[in-house]
Amino acid sequence: MIPQPLRRSIDALAERLGRSSAALNEQVQKFDSEHPWFLSSEERGNPDTRIEAWTEGNRVTPLVHGKPYFAALAAALDEAGEGDLVMFTDWRGDPEQLLTDDVTVEDALAGVAGRGGIVKGMVWRSHIETLGFTGPKNRKLALRLEEAGGEVILDQRVLVLGSHHQKFVVIRYRDPAKSDVAFVGGIDLARARRDDADHFGDPVSRPFPPEYGEIPAWHDMQVQLEGPTVRDIENVFRERWEDPAALSRLPWHAIPDILRGVTREPSVLPAQHDEPDVAGTCAVQLVRTYPRRRPAYPFATRGERSAARAYAKVLRRARRLIYVEDQYLWSVDVARVFAAALRRSPDLRLVIVVPKHLDDDSSLTIPSALLGHSAALDVIRDAGSDRVLVLDLENDRGIPVYVHSKVCIVDDVWAAVGSDNFNRRSWTHDSELTAAIVDEERDLRAPTDPGGLGDGARVFARDLRLELAREHLGRAPGDDEDLVDPGSFFDAVSSSATRLDEWHRAPSTSPRPTGRLRRHEIDVPPQWQQRLAAVAYRLFVDPDGRPIGMRFRRRF
Structure with missing residues (x-):
């Protein structure tokens, strides 16, 4: 950040020269750019967030393909139990998707709740199924985990025709000997994602264009993160969870939710742990x-x-x-x-x-x-x-x-x-x-x-x-x-x-x-189709x- 004496000097100079506020802001932004590759807090353009500009001392492990990611996630969830906190977001969630050969998404997350862990999830509510979206599957995941003792909200706090597209998981362990971990990337907890480098596809598949064959091959990636950044990723979850806006203001959403017992108002999250220790470079x-x-x-x-x-x-x-x-x-x-x-x-x-x-x-x-x-x-x-x-x-x-x-x-x-x-x-x-x-x-x-x-x-x-x-x-x-x-x-x-x-x-x-x-x-x-498509x-x-x-x- 700019030292206050220097900032005051810039302000005074700008006033004397009659610069516009836009030009002054541009000059301040240049001084505030503290990292050649990362955005400064000012360059981010959002003073309302609680996340840091960036963190140092993190270990980052690339998980190329769904099979390695799901195996790492299953292992991390298997370590979670009494008093531990698991938070996840998803664009699409399928409870029957396999994380390993014998553990499903539902098994892994419900298992944490059954061992006394706290499971909180936010899944995009999705648009109607007739448009090709997955609302019923997302609702099914939410209801299954609610029955197991977790809490999952169907989140439609988006623009019209918008979506919540974030896909991440955060695990904060009560035992300080365990390393808190987060997973961020493009892989949903969903069908068809569990492929590997051989690209024979995921047997738990989904309907797909015929050009990709009966079992579509899927190339994807996630990263596993340990260190101070885990708390920042947790804050991304907490910011969304604590948004006071209604999860959906549409009556054809609210009434079925009430009848099915889907959570309409999120509970208060447990107190946040301290920032994890330095873990890497x-x-x-x-x-x-x-x-x-x-x-x-x-x-x-x-x-x-x-x-x-x-x-x-x-x-x-x-x-x-x-x-x-x-x-x-x-x-x-x-x-x-x-x-x-x-x-x-x-x-x-x-x-x-x-x-x-x-x-x-x-x-x-x-x-x-x-x-x-x-x-x-x-x-x-x-x-x-x-x-x-x-x-x-x-x-x-x-x-x-x-x-x-x-x-x-x-x-x-x-x-x-x-x-x-x-x-x-x-x-x-x-x-x-x-x-x-x-x-x-x-x-x-x-x-x-x-x-x-x-x-x-x-x-x-x-x-x-x-x-x-x-x-x-x-x-x-x-x-x-x-x-x-x-x-x-x-x-x-x-x-x-x-x-x-x-x-x-x-x-x-x-x-x-x-x-x-x-x-x-x-x-x-x-050409005629392009005009209509535009x-x-x-x-x-x-x-x-x-x-x-x-x-x-x-x-x-």
Whole structure:
């Protein structure tokens, strides 16, 4: 923060020079930017929150795919009992989903309550089932856990057609010898998520477009966090839980809830424990999205768009490589941020991994989503040309893998894993939570400072990029010497995709090459369909939760 004498000097100087308050605020913001990669409290733009700007001394463990995440979560829940506190949020929850071969989501959470633990959950109420949403399943999870002694609320405190999209779990143990833990990312406690690196899919599946086969393969990611950041993630939960607004003001929600005995008014949470001790070498910043709502969120009275602001700040610093995995890269507003980075840095390269096909077959959303996706990629490709690779993923049997992960790694320094997609809905409209990570430990493999700004390369970000690259390229552990340097990484990925694309054009001439990445192609809807889809896109598929003035200024 700016020392008070210096702040007073700036104020006095501004007054003498007759600067506008906007210019003064910009100057103050520059002084307050205490970290080159993280947002300051002022840059976050939300003075109402209780979470810290960032925390240091955290251990962060990447859990690539649902099977490793669910196994880690089951083990952590199995340790919880008398007096321990478990808090979770979800977009979709299926009580029958397996965490391990013989433990379901319901078993694990009800087991904590049965051992005397305190279980609190917030699951998005969801829109009606006829629109393809999962309200009845979410209600079923809530009722099952209520019967077991937990407390789960169906939370519809969102904008019209909005959702609560955060997916995290926090476990605070009463025993100080146990390490408190949190899990943050893109994986719901839901069907189809328990896949692994082989990508044969989750036997506990769900209806899905036929292009993905009978049991859809699913690529996703979560991170396990220990250390001071756990208390911040807990505060994200507490802020939402303590929101005094009605869980839903719609009578067709309230009356069935009353008849079924669903919780309508959350109870008071137990007193909060002290901040966990230092556990590792990672600094973690939590970035979020909340729209501007009426009645206002008490913890974000003007909304919060720190996820969007974090990417805008970080991408201004990008020099060599941005690596992205995302379910929905389909907003021009988001694409402009990446395009600006590519124009700013002529040596910068961008690798994007997205799903080959959408996750539904709706005649309303498919043309709209394809329209937005195509326009966004055009903006990025116009800026970066051959410095941009847009790819999708298949398994070794040639069946597409649904990419649900939300990951971004910049210059092997800053990494982000969370729930927010690269679209306007996630950056402005729905609730989101992402963990941005900068490891204090330097990676000494060459190039030791890929961005050339003195930041070095960091162990967590580089190791995560290499782990994902080895999987997608069909490499064995340790087979990554040509992947460390951003330039040779880009070339290796491009060559692998080219070989696989060529093999698909003439598959009988040779064995299938290793690797799972293919160049991403889009079937753009015809012109007449685009005109109809444009309205649906803006209203339903990718709505904007910003105040009107921000929309016109294209600011987040």
